[in-house]
Amino acid sequence: MRDLLPPEVAVAVAGPDDWTAPLLAAELACLSDSAVESRRRDFTAGRVCARRAMAALGLLPSAVLSAADRAPVWPPGVVGTITHTRGYCAAAAASSSVVRSVGMDAEQHRELNPGVRRLISLPEEDERMAALPAGVSWPAVLFSAKETVYKVWHPVVGTWLDFADAHVELDPDAGTFTARISPARIDAAPVDNPPRTVRGRFVVADGLVRTAAVLPTD
Ligand SMILES: CC(C)(COP(=O)(O)OP(=O)(O)OC[C@H]1O[C@@H](n2cnc3c(N)ncnc32)[C@H](O)[C@@H]1OP(=O)(O)O)[C@@H](O)C(=O)NCCC(=O)NCCS
Incomplete structure (x- = not known):
């Protein structure tokens, strides 16, 4: 993904430990109690990558919540995107002053x-x-x-x-x-x-x- 996006966008790709890393309490609250194991792993890897991408921008990595329609809710001033598929997860983030929107x-x-x-x-x-x-x-x-x-x-x-x-x-x-x-x-x-x-x-x-x-x- 890094090569697909311009340098002003920070990209983080999940490593082996990211699928089971701790979530922030506010993120955990966005996961339904009935979420199956694979959904928990995907959601977790996405949030860990999102926070890592924000840290790479020099931002304090805060929680990325989920809206009712599942759209990610990024902190003010940040635009970003998350994707996961079997065995792969990545997130990207950028300042909203330099990028209007990013998707992957x-x-x-x-x-x-x-x-x-x-x-x-x-x-x-x-x-x-x-x-x-x-x-x-x-x-x-x-x-x-x-x-x-x-x-x-x-x-x-x-x-x-x-x-x-x-x-x-x-x-x-x-x-x-x-x-x-x-x-x-x-x-x-x-x-x-x-x-x-x-x-x-x-x-x-x-x-x-x-x-x-x-x-x-x-
Ligand atoms: C939302 C959608 C694009 C997600 O894509 P996907 O291939 O199913 O799944 P991915 O793993 O790549 O992406 C999932 C992530 O997308 C993000 N996402 C969900 N809804 C979103 C939205 N409305 N806007 C931006 N990102 C969204 C979330 O972060 C989600 O991960 P999370 O639930 O763990 O936070 C897809 O499910 C969908 O609804 N598609 C129909 C709309 C569409 O694509 N139309 C074609 C237009 S040309």
Whole structure:
């Protein structure tokens, strides 16, 4: 993830001990009593990474809570993002004075079943992916890029995006993607200057797809 984001964004990737490290009391209170072991481990690794990323910015690492919709609640003046998938967890943080929003997502690199594919991609995206080099599950990259787009969009705008609301072009040579948000979502956005385009980077390695994007301040 480090290579996918600019230097003003601090990135922390979970090590072996981070999945079972202590949580702050306020973070622990965000975990449902009925949370299963795997959810506890993912949540814990995400919070440990979030605090480590904030410490790397020179900030006092305080609790990152969870909103009712599960969106992370970063301390004032901080923007950030968390992702976890089997065996991998990372968090990133930046000062809101230098970055408007940051998102990242990690997924297992695998073929997506046709039902999921139909749900996440637009016909023109399918057409373009069919022409991309073999050996990579491009739908998995597209899926991850769209999750990243949502993680960039939602903290800034506060509204939902369907998978059809982001039109994503992947550039396999540059390892970049460009997402154009649907005009309807932009027109309905309850904020000034909603993002129209989200530009990010991706990498496929070690059995994972990783994507990340930042929205610069204007
Ligand atoms: C929220 C969502 C993007 C999370 O992605 P995921 O691949 O399921 O899971 P990840 O492990 O990568 O990310 C989970 C983390 O995302 C963060 N997250 C949850 N909701 C979020 C939101 N609204 N905004 C930003 N981050 C959010 C949380 O930190 C969560 O971890 P935590 O619960 O331990 O704190 C996904 O579940 C979702 O709802 N997707 C549908 C919306 C969407 O992607 N639309 C496509 C738009 S083009």
